Amino acid sequence: MKRSARVVALLIALGSTLPVLAGQSPAGTASSRRPDGNPDLSGFWQVSNSAAWDIQDHRAERDVPAGQGVVEGNEIPYQPWAAAKKKENFENRAAADPEAKCYLPGVPRLTYMPFPIQIVQTPRDVILLHEYVHAVRTIHVDGSGHPPDFVPSWLGDSRGRWEGGTLVVDSIHFNDRTWFDRVGNFHSDALHVVERFTLSDPDHLDYSVRIEDPKVFTRPWTMSMILYRHKEKNFQLLEYECYGFAHEKTYQ
Amino acid sequence: MNRNARVNRRCRIATSLWIALSWCLLSTAAFAQTPLSDGKPWTPKRTADGQPDLQGFWTAEVGGTYDLTDPRGGEIRVEEVAKAARGAVRTPNRSRIVEPADGQIPYQPWAAEKHRELRANADNPRKPEHIDTQNRCLPDGALRDLLHGGFRIVQTPDYVLFLGEENYGFRAVPLDGRPHLGPDLKLWMGDSRGRWEQNTLVIDVTNSNGKPRLDMVGNFYGAAVHFVERLTPVGPDTFDYQVVVEDPAVYTKPWTLAARFKRAHPDSYEFLEDACHEGEQSAEQMLIPALRPPQ
Numbered sequence: 001m002k003r004s005a006r007v008v009a010l011l012i013a014l015g016s017t018l019p020v021l022a023g024q025s026p027a028g029t030a031s032s033r034r035p036d037g038n039p040d041l042s043g044f045w046q047v048s049n050s051a052a053w054d055i056q057d058h059r060a061e062r063d064v065p066a067g068q069g070v071v072e073g074n075e076i077p078y079q080p081w082a083a084a085k086k087k088e089n090f091e092n093r094a095a096a097d098p099e100a101k102c103y104l105p106g107v108p109r110l111t112y113m114p115f116p117i118q119i120v121q122t123p124r125d126v127i128l129l130h131e132y133v134h135a136v137r138t139i140h141v142d143g144s145g146h147p148p149d150f151v152p153s154w155l156g157d158s159r160g161r162w163e164g165g166t167l168v169v170d171s172i173h174f175n176d177r178t179w180f181d182r183v184g185n186f187h188s189d190a191l192h193v194v195e196r197f198t199l200s201d202p203d204h205l206d207y208s209v210r211i212e213d214p215k216v217f218t219r220p221w222t223m224s225m226i227l228y229r230h231k232e233k234n235f236q237l238l239e240y241e242c243y244g245f246a247h248e249k250t251y252q
Numbered sequence: 253m254n255r256n257a258r259v260n261r262r263c264r265i266a267t268s269l270w271i272a273l274s275w276c277l278l279s280t281a282a283f284a285q286t287p288l289s290d291g292k293p294w295t296p297k298r299t300a301d302g303q304p305d306l307q308g309f310w311t312a313e314v315g316g317t318y319d320l321t322d323p324r325g326g327e328i329r330v331e332e333v334a335k336a337a338r339g340a341v342r343t344p345n346r347s348r349i350v351e352p353a354d355g356q357i358p359y360q361p362w363a364a365e366k367h368r369e370l371r372a373n374a375d376n377p378r379k380p381e382h383i384d385t386q387n388r389c390l391p392d393g394a395l396r397d398l399l400h401g402g403f404r405i406v407q408t409p410d411y412v413l414f415l416g417e418e419n420y421g422f423r424a425v426p427l428d429g430r431p432h433l434g435p436d437l438k439l440w441m442g443d444s445r446g447r448w449e450q451n452t453l454v455i456d457v458t459n460s461n462g463k464p465r466l467d468m469v470g471n472f473y474g475a476a477v478h479f480v481e482r483l484t485p486v487g488p489d490t491f492d493y494q495v496v497v498e499d500p501a502v503y504t505k506p507w508t509l510a511a512r513f514k515r516a517h518p519d520s521y522e523f524l525e526d527a528c529h530e531g532e533q534s535a536e537q538m539l540i541p542a543l544r545p546p547q
Contacts, residue, residue: 035300042408103530118424120413122406124519127415129422133529134391134441136420140522153525234430239439243529244390250380251390251463 032202034121038162039199041119041126044230044237047207051112052105054183055223070112070223076185077218089184097182102242104135104154106178107171107193108209108223116230118237126160126167131237139169146172152189154178167197180211188215203229296451296485301409304451304485309517311402314345317386317467320509321347321355323399326468329375348399350494351508357471358504370470377538384468387535389419389528391440393464394457394479395495395509397421402516404523412446412453419528425455432458438475440464455481476501489515 034040050058050067056074060066078086089096099105105113115132124142141160150157152175160169176189192212200206205227212220296304316325322344332342347355359367373382386392392400402417414423425446433443443459462475477499485491491513498506537543 104527120406120408120411120424122408127406127413129413129424134420134422136415136422138523142520151524154527154530155525236426236433237424238433238437239391239441241391241440243388244440247380247385247388247390248461248463250383251385251465252381 032199036123038121039165039167040121041167041197041199041205042121044116044118044235045205045227046116046230047112047114047225048228049112049225050114051181051223051225052099052109052114053181055181055185056183058183070225072222072224075221077221079216079218082186082216086184086186089179089186093182093184097184098178099182102133103177104133106174106180107137107155107158108195109178109180110135110137110155111195111207111209111227112225115240116235116237117227129237132240133242134239139167141167146170152176156191156193165198167195169193169195169197171195186216187211187213190215197227200226203231205229294451294486297488299407303407303409303448304453305407306405306412306453306483306485306491307407308515308519309402309404309521310491310513311516312399313512313514314348315399315401317392317396317399319469320467320471321349321357323348329468333375348509348511349507350510352505357507360502360504363472363502367470367472370465370472374469380539382470383535383538384470385463385465386468387532387538389532391464392416392419392421393440393460394423394442394444394455394481395497396464396466397423397441398493398513399511402523412455415523417523418526420526432456435459438462442477442479451484453481453483455479455483457481472502473497473499474502 032040049070050065051070053064054067054069055071056069056076058067058069094100099109104110110130110132111117111128113130113132115130117131118129120127120129124140126139126141128137128139130136135155137155137158139158139160141162143161144159146157146159150173152173154175154177156171156174158169158171160167162168171193172191174187174189174191174193176187179186190213194210194212196206196208198206206224207227208222208224210220210222211217299305299307314323316323316327318324318326318329324345335342349355349357352358357367370382373379374384377383386396386400391397397403397414397416400416400418400421404415404417406413406415410427412425412427414425416422421441423441423444425444427446427448429447430445432445437443437459438461439459440461440463442457444455444457446453446455448454457479460473460475460477462473462477465472477497479495479497481493481495483491483493493511493513494508496506496508497503
C-alpha cells in the first residue's frame with residue numbers, strides 16, 4: 001500500500017473514535033434553528049466509516065478497517081457493461097482511482113472522505129469547507145435552478161432547498177472522472193445526485209444520497225450514513241494537501 | 253492590546269537593538285494613519301451580530317502577484333518580454349511595500365542571495381525550486397491569497413471566512429480569542445486568529461510551513477513568519493489592507509505591505525469551479541529547455 005493510503009487509513013481509524021469523544025465532551029452547544037427558521041447545520045462534521053474505501057460490505061485489509069456497507073440493500077445495480085468496467089477498475093484501483101492522484105473526489109465521496117468538514121450557512125447558501133485538499137463546495141439555497149449550460153466539473157452544480165427540517169441538495173453537471181470509492185465504483189457524466197441532510201439531534205446529521213445515472217445503472221440507488229459533530233475544545237480544520245506532499249522538500 | 257502596544261511588543265523581540273529602535277519609530281508613525289484612506293469619516297454597515305460588514309466579493313485594486321515590488325499580474329509578462337525585445341523600457345509600478353520606504357523587502361544577506369537566484373530564474377526555471385508554488389497549484393498562504401485574484405468574505409458571529417475564486421483557497425478565521433495551534437503544527441495557509449478593533453479586522457497569522465512564495469519572482473518567507481493583517485472598510489465598496497510581515501530568520505526587520513481592495517461583483521455572483529491541480533500539466537515542462545520561450 002502506498003504511504004498516502006496508509007495515512008488515510010490511519011485517519012479512518014482515528015475517525016472511528018469520534019463517537020466516543022463526542023459522548024465524553026460536555027462542551028459544545030448547538031442552537032438548532034437559524035433566524036430564518038431553518039435548521040442550523042453549522043459546525044464541524046465527519047463520518048466514522050470507511051466508505052471512501054468501499055461503499056459496500058468489506059472485510060478488513062492491512063490499514064483499512066472492515067466496514068458495513070452504506071449502500072441500502074448492499075447492491076449497486078450496474079448495467080452489464082458497467083459491472084465489467086467496475087471489475088476492471090477494481091483490478092487497477094491503486095493507480096486508476098482518481099483520488100490516488102489527489103484529484104477532487106467528487107460528490108458524494110468528498111462528504112465521506114475521512115476528514116472533517118466545516119459547514120457554514122448564510123441566507124443564500126450552505127458552504128462546506130473540507131480539510132481534504134482544501135476543497136470548498138457551495139450549495140446555493142437561494143431558489144435558483146441549475147444553469148443550463150455548465151461545463152462538467154468535479155463537484156458539479158449544487159442547488160439546495162429546505163423541506164421541513166431537511167436540506168435537500170440536487171446536483172448535476174458532473175464530469176465522469178471521479179469514483180465513489182477506492183474499489184472502483186463509478187458513474188458517468190449523466191450522474192444526478194440528491195442528498196438529504198437532516199439533524200436527528202444536535203450532534204448527528206443523517207445523510208442520505210440518491211444516485212441516478214441512466215448510462216451506468218439500471219435504476220436509482222441510495223446510500224445512507226451519519227455525520228458526527230466534532231465537539232473537541234477549539235476544534236478547527238487543519239490541512240491535508242495531498243499533492244503538496246510531493247513538493248515539500250522542493251520549497252524549504 | 254492597543255496598536256502601539258502591539259508594535260512595541262514586536263519591537264521587544266526584534267533581534268537587533270538599533271534595527272528595533274529605528275523600525276519602531278517608523279512603524280508607529282505609519283500606523284498612526286491609514287495610508288490609503290481618503291480620511292473622510294465612514295461608518296460601515298453592520299452584520300446582524302454587530303460586526304462591521306465586509307461581506308461580498310472583492311479583488312485588489314492592483315491585482316496579481318507577479319512581483320510585490322512592481323505589482324502586476326503574471327499574465328502580462330509575455331507581452332512585456334516581447335515589448336522589451338523591441339527595445340521598450342517600462343516604468344515599474346509603485347511597490348506594494350510601504351515600509352521600509354525604499355519599497356524593498358529587507359532580506360538578510362543569505363536570503364537576498366536566494367531571492368536573487370529565484371528572481372533571475374523565474375521566467376525560465378532551471379531547477380524545481382525555481383518554479384513558483386502557485387504554478388504547482390500549491391496553497392497561496394496568507395497575504396498572497398488576497399492579492400492572487402477574486403475572493404469572497406463571509407461573516408458569521410464566530411468566523412470571518414475568506415473563500416478564494418482560484419484553486420479553492422480558503423481561510424476560516426475564528427473570532428473567539430482562542431490560542432494559536434501548537435508550534436509543531438505547520439500549515440500551508442498558516443493559522444489565523446481574528447479580532448475587531450473598532451472598524452478594523454485584525455488577523456494574526458502564525459504556524460506557516462514557510463513554503464508558499466509571496467509572488468512569481470521568488471519573494472519568500474520562512475516557517476518563523478508572523479503576519480499581522482489589518483482590514484479596514486473605508487467606503488461601501490472599498491477596504492484598505494495593511495499587513496506587517498515579520499520573520500527574524502529571513503528579514504533584517506519587519507516590513508509592511510498595503511493594498512486597497514474594491515468590491516468586484518454583486519452579492520448574487522457565483523464562483524465557478526477552479527480545479528487547479530486536476531488540470532495542471534505544465535509545471536514540470538517549464539524545466540525542459542526545448543520548451544522554454546525564446547529569450
